[in-house]
Amino acid sequence: MSYSPLVQQLMEAFRCLPGVGPKSAQRMTFSLLQHDRQGARSLAAALQQAAEAVGECRLCRNLTEAEVCPLCQSERRDGQVLCIVENPSDVQALEEATDFRGRYFVLKGRLSPLDGVGPAELGLDVLEQRLADGEVTELILAISPTVEGEATAQYVGEMARQAGVGVSRIAHGVPLGGDLEYVDAGTLSHAFAGRTSVG
Amino acid sequence: MSYSPLVQQLMEAFRCLPGVGPKSAQRMTFSLLQHDRQGARSLAAALQQAAEAVGECRLCRNLTEAEVCPLCQSERRDGQVLCIVENPSDVQALEEATDFRGRYFVLKGRLSPLDGVGPAELGLDVLEQRLADGEVTELILAISPTVEGEATAQYVGEMARQAGVGVSRIAHGVPLGGDLEYVDAGTLSHAFAGRTSVG
Numbered sequence: 001m002s003y004s005p006l007v008q009q010l011m012e013a014f015r016c017l018p019g020v021g022p023k024s025a026q027r028m029t030f031s032l033l034q035h036d037r038q039g040a041r042s043l044a045a046a047l048q049q050a051a052e053a054v055g056e057c058r059l060c061r062n063l064t065e066a067e068v069c070p071l072c073q074s075e076r077r078d079g080q081v082l083c084i085v086e087n088p089s090d091v092q093a094l095e096e097a098t099d100f101r102g103r104y105f106v107l108k109g110r111l112s113p114l115d116g117v118g119p120a121e122l123g124l125d126v127l128e129q130r131l132a133d134g135e136v137t138e139l140i141l142a143i144s145p146t147v148e149g150e151a152t153a154q155y156v157g158e159m160a161r162q163a164g165v166g167v168s169r170i171a172h173g174v175p176l177g178g179d180l181e182y183v184d185a186g187t188l189s190h191a192f193a194g195r196t197s198v199g
Numbered sequence: 200m201s202y203s204p205l206v207q208q209l210m211e212a213f214r215c216l217p218g219v220g221p222k223s224a225q226r227m228t229f230s231l232l233q234h235d236r237q238g239a240r241s242l243a244a245a246l247q248q249a250a251e252a253v254g255e256c257r258l259c260r261n262l263t264e265a266e267v268c269p270l271c272q273s274e275r276r277d278g279q280v281l282c283i284v285e286n287p288s289d290v291q292a293l294e295e296a297t298d299f300r301g302r303y304f305v306l307k308g309r310l311s312p313l314d315g316v317g318p319a320e321l322g323l324d325v326l327e328q329r330l331a332d333g334e335v336t337e338l339i340l341a342i343s344p345t346v347e348g349e350a351t352a353q354y355v356g357e358m359a360r361q362a363g364v365g366v367s368r369i370a371h372g373v374p375l376g377g378d379l380e381y382v383d384a385g386t387l388s389h390a391f392a393g394r395t396s397v398g
């Protein structure tokens with residue numbers, strides 16, 4: 001072992017990042033320490049600040065350090081249409097691929113009773129309250145067509161129907177069993193435009 | 200733009216890492232903020248500590264927070280044989296691939312007069328002093344066979360000859376124009392064992 005303790009510690013700390021193995025961690029460590037100390041300090045500060053301050057939006061559960069996220073605050077978004085997604089990254093994917101001007105609700109997962117993920121873990125009580133408030137008139141389900149995603153979509157669709165809210169589901173082109181965030185923008189745009197009513 | 204400022208800032212900060220594009224930066228950000236706050240805090244602390252404290256070893260120029268690195272301190276290493284490498288990562292690659300028991304000297308670059316990299320930038324004054332001290336009796340040049348690497352090897356080889364120190368160069372199997380750190384361990388081990396005298 002030829003590394004000093006702080007170099008070794010940094011190399012191991014990089015392993016918490018997705019897709020980073022021993023070789024990448026080593027390359028990142030040497031790159032920052034040899035050529036970019038300022039980058040290392042900026043990344044440290046950004047990590048520290050985000051880890052302390054970022055929580056979830058009271059209205060949509062997306063990641064934000066504010067009580068209400070920029071998208072839920074924006075008056076330029078249509079509060080009558082709510083798009084239901086699994087992950088924060090899905091919000092970004094849809095924003096880039098479509099001209100959707102409504103708002104979002106982020107489940108942060110899918111129903112999976114065996115893993116202890118029920119309606120409460122997905123914030124469906126919060127969603128139910130929002131539907132009861134009466135502003136939302138249409139739900140768009142942008143949930144991945146996996147087995148657990150299907151069950152989640154059915155559950156949310158049933159909630160919408162009971163609240164008298166129209167509900168549709170994006171379709172066409174999202175591959176069965178695929179994760180939404182890996183679909184290319186063109187396919188996703190097509191699927192969004194071609195959504196079919198399930199209400 | 201659907202991200203809150205701190206989320207956006209973290210995403211941009213990840214771009215200082217080699218090989219990390221917008222998609223990877225997004226995946227890293229969501230992964231840490233959704234599933235691994237503790238990992239984010241540990242990485243922040245490791246970056247901060249390393250950026251502040253890690254300097255270079257007074258003897259070999261390798262990265263270390265101590266005045267003298269673990270390898271130069273170790274009494275189990277042979278101080279008579281010095282292996283010259285370009286990068287800290289080359290030290291680790293040779294440690295893993297060979298049974299070399301001497302010590303190292305890290306140039307942190309190659310001679311490149313047009314880029315302002317001369318002998319002083321590579322610490323060759325420090326190396327010259329070490330050769331004059333008399334403990335070192337053999338140099339092994341493990342420098343990549345690129346154009347600038349060749350010039351660097353010739354320069355260091357000449358220094359060794361003037362100091363009356365034997366000098367050899369690793370050979371066989373390191374592809375011409377290739378960077379040492381991307382060579383597989385078997386090839387590197389073979390090249391190290393088959394080094395040829397150039398003194």
Ligand SMILES: [Zn+2]
Nearest residue numbers: 057060069072
């Ligand atoms: Zn929100």
Ligand SMILES: [Zn+2]
Nearest residue numbers: 256259268271
């Ligand atoms: Zn050293």
